[in-house]
Amino acid sequence: MTPDHSRRNFLTRTALAIAVTPFAQLATSSTANATPVQPGIEPFRGKHQGGIATPMQSSTYFIAFDMDDTAKREDLTKLLQAWTDAAATMCAGPAQFDAKADHNQPSGESGATVGIPASRLTITFGFGATLFEKEGKDRYALAKQRPEALVDMPRFAGDQLVSERTGGDLSIQACADDPQVVEYAVRILVKLAIGTASMRWAQMGFSGGFKPGETGRNQMGFKDGTINVPTQNQTEMNKFVWVGKEGPAWMQNGSYMVIRPIRISLEHWDAMKTSFQEETVGRQKASGAPIGKQHEFDKLNLDATDTAGNPVTTENSHAAMSAPENNDGAQILRRAFSFDNGITRIAERWPPWRQLMTFDAGLLFQCYQQDPRTGFIKLFAKMAQIDMLNQFTTHTGGGLFACPPGTKPGGYIGEALFM
Numbered sequence: 001m002t003p004d005h006s007r008r009n010f011l012t013r014t015a016l017a018i019a020v021t022p023f024a025q026l027a028t029s030s031t032a033n034a035t036p037v038q039p040g041i042e043p044f045r046g047k048h049q050g051g052i053a054t055p056m057q058s059s060t061y062f063i064a065f066d067m068d069d070t071a072k073r074e075d076l077t078k079l080l081q082a083w084t085d086a087a088a089t090m091c092a093g094p095a096q097f098d099a100k101a102d103h104n105q106p107s108g109e110s111g112a113t114v115g116i117p118a119s120r121l122t123i124t125f126g127f128g129a130t131l132f133e134k135e136g137k138d139r140y141a142l143a144k145q146r147p148e149a150l151v152d153m154p155r156f157a158g159d160q161l162v163s164e165r166t167g168g169d170l171s172i173q174a175c176a177d178d179p180q181v182v183e184y185a186v187r188i189l190v191k192l193a194i195g196t197a198s199m200r201w202a203q204m205g206f207s208g209g210f211k212p213g214e215t216g217r218n219q220m221g222f223k224d225g226t227i228n229v230p231t232q233n234q235t236e237m238n239k240f241v242w243v244g245k246e247g248p249a250w251m252q253n254g255s256y257m258v259i260r261p262i263r264i265s266l267e268h269w270d271a272m273k274t275s276f277q278e279e280t281v282g283r284q285k286a287s288g289a290p291i292g293k294q295h296e297f298d299k300l301n302l303d304a305t306d307t308a309g310n311p312v313t314t315e316n317s318h319a320a321m322s323a324p325e326n327n328d329g330a331q332i333l334r335r336a337f338s339f340d341n342g343i344t345r346i347a348e349r350w351p352p353w354r355q356l357m358t359f360d361a362g363l364l365f366q367c368y369q370q371d372p373r374t375g376f377i378k379l380f381a382k383m384a385q386i387d388m389l390n391q392f393t394t395h396t397g398g399g400l401f402a403c404p405p406g407t408k409p410g411g412y413i414g415e416a417l418f419m
């Protein structure tokens with residue numbers, strides 16, 4: 001069977017197998033995507049892609065793809081159409097078994113989410129720099145449209161990026177309040193790519209313990225996400241997150257996404273005194289309040305000194321290093337999840353430099369911004385050198401992806417790029 005044939009075959013079956021409920025169809029017709037139309041359903045179509053301004057879900061599955069050598073521009077646009085349609089259907093409601101399907105034929109999909117609600121599923125697509133030009137080749141006649149902001153990422157101090165967890169021509173991120181829903185969504189989209197694009201790297205993530213209106217804790221035990229671009233404030237979102245008229249027309253209302261799997265030496269961190277942990281983060285562990293303040297949302301006072309004249313918030317603590325006040329006002333929309341891939345062998349970076357099994361766990365750091373040069377790159381260049389947190393963290397992979405705007409009914413993701 002040729003790859004092309006298998007893809008057509010699957011598409012037909014997918015269309016049969018994923019039948020949405022009337023309730024879910026109602027949701028697909030929406031064009032706004034700020035708030036769910038129905039509880040548990042995030043609209044897929046809209047001005048912006050879902051999964052950016054959407055309130056955090058508890059599970060994620062990120063996956064990056066390489067285009068296959070044989071794929072042509074037409075294969076790419078067909079894939080984007082198929083992905084868009086499948087994503088719109090999956091976000092709209094639970095899959096159902098087709099009772100009339102021939103049981104002597106492969107069903108084309110697992111049925112793993114039959115009866116499971118959409119669980120606020122969002123699917124966000126991105127284009128890597130190599131889609132536009134790879135090793136000097138303009139494979140899809142897109143090189144001239146590569147946005148200036150889609151830069152080649154610089155190498156930062158301490159980077160230990162491995163190619164098996166870095167880059168990619170295309171990216172997909174599924175987020176939902178159910179791990180099975182995100183895993184299912186990615187499997188469906190991977191099947192649609194067969195013959196056009198192949199899996200390059202992937203990472204699942206979780207963000208546990210969230211209560212509405214409260215900041216969740218990361219694996220280090222600190223509240224993470226206290227200070228962020230307010231997603232309901234359009235002025236701030238337009239200033240820091242959404243691409244505006246300064247960008248190419250096909251990217252307007254889209255955003256640039258930086259993703260970095262960052263391993264955290266959890267065992268090392270847990271052995272530290274709480275006071276040292278607080279100095280490192282630059283915030284109090286229990287409340288999330290700035291050092292010397294009482295409440296989580298009290299303003300960081302970066303100029304305050306103690307009786308000996310030392311800064312109350314250590315100058316190279318993580319909070320001080322990342323604060324807009326210390327970075328010419330730079331801000332990013334953070335949307336990070338934790339990950340835990342089990343255990344792995346590692347050589348410790350601290351005395352007595354043991355070699356042993358440790359958790360292969362950490363933060364799937366992710367942020368959206370209008371331009372990575374004034375967002376992540378601006379912030380992280382200095383942080384990578386002297387942030388106290390670096391004693392416990394190692395960036396092991398990553399990518400930068402241009403996430404185009406959302407789609408109208410009938411349209412497909414990134415359509416304006418190909419016109």
Ligand code: HEM
Nearest residue numbers: 222223224225226227262322323324363365376379380393
């Ligand atoms: C494992 C790695 C990381 C951990 C555990 C971590 C954790 C935290 C924590 C606990 C806070 C304070 C609470 C809050 O405001 O949310 C914070 C703030 C922040 N972090 Fe990170 N972070 C990590 C990596 C990064 C990286 C790579 C960046 C890249 C730019 C970054 C950017 C920021 C920013 C911008 C803030 C808000 C600062 C402010 O506006 O006051 N973080 N992070």
